[in-house]
Amino acid sequence: QKEVEQNSGPLSVPEGAIASLNCTYSDRGSQSFFWYRQYSGKSPELIMSIYSNGDKEDGRFTAQLNKASQYVSLLIRDSQPSDSATYLCAVKNTGNQFYFGTGTSLTVIP
Amino acid sequence: ETGVTQTPRHLVMGMTNKKSLKCEQHLGHNAMYWYKQSAKKPLELMFVYSLEERVENNSVPSRFSPECPNSSHLFLHLHTLQPEDSALYLCASSQDGYGYTFGSGTRLTVV
Numbered sequence A: 001q002k003e004v005e006q007n008s009g010p011l012s013v014p015e016g017a018i019a020s021l022n023c024t025y026s027d028r029g030s031q032s033f034f035w036y037r038q039y040s041g042k043s044p045e046l047i048m049s050i051y052s053n054g055d056k057e058d059g060r061f062t063a064q065l066n067k068a069s070q071y072v073s074l075l076i077r078d079s080q081p082s083d084s085a086t087y088l089c090a091v092k093n094t095g096n097q098f099y100f101g102t103g104t105s106l107t108v109i110p
Numbered sequence B: 001e002t003g004v005t006q007t008p009r010h011l012v013m014g015m016t017n018k019k020s021l022k023c024e025q026h027l028g029h030n031a032m033y034w035y036k037q038s039a040k041k042p043l044e045l046m047f048v049y050s051l052e053e054r055v056e057n058n059s060v061p062s063r064f065s066p067e068c069p070n071s072s073h074l075f076l077h078l079h080t081l082q083p084e085d086s087a088l089y090l091c092a093s094s095q096d097g098y099g100y101t102f103g104s105g106t107r108l109t110v111v
Helices: none
Strands: A004-006 A011-014 A019-025 A032-038 A045-050 A054-058 A061-066 A071-076 A085-092 A098-100 A104-109 B004-007 B010-013 B018-025 B031-037 B044-050 B053-056 B064-070 B073-079 B087-095 B098-102 B106-110
Touching: A004 A085, A011 A019, A019 A032, A019 A085, A019 A104, A032 A061, A032 A071, A045 A054, A045 A061, A045 A071, A045 B098, A071 A085, B004 B087, B010 B018, B018 B031, B018 B087, B031 B064, B031 B073, B044 B064, B044 B073, B053 B064
Parallel strands: A011 A104, B010 B106
Antiparallel strands: A004 A019, A019 A071, A032 A045, A032 A085, A054 A061, A061 A071, A085 A098, A085 A104, B004 B018, B018 B073, B031 B044, B031 B087, B044 B053, B064 B073, B087 B098, B087 B106
């Protein structure tokens, strides 16, 4: 079983729609969860971190965490073409190790 | 300079060459990392230097050799690489595992 799993996509949404990206993880005791955005040919950049159950909002981005279901998601409201990128989910597990998913490719269609 | 800087941005090397990748962080972080990113695969952690201790992924071949002379600088020495080692190599730094910041990466091609 992989530590972190994501649907690789590609996910396509029209401009202005809500994009929903999902991630599951295997270590039930994990406490720290992160979403990174990676544009083609660029390095990953941190866009959201979440540590507690529930929702965390930052501008057009909302991270949702459900530890009981071992599930973390990222919602992007009012999607823009500039949001087109690969989104990486990362989890810091109980062993203090950092694991990344394979990433979900998002395309926002103008 | 700010953040994490990596050089070179692109590198093409033959299988018998020896080269080194360089990383420097300007964030005052206490941990530095080397990651390998191949197409369609998750980011693979290769080496961690935290508080001057090295932790490595045991699956990394010995043809990759890291060096961390101080908390701000990290090198990855490469020798007798294979074509399957072609990938994007990313350096990152953090403070106690938080605030991960990546460098721009070195795109390595082994011919």
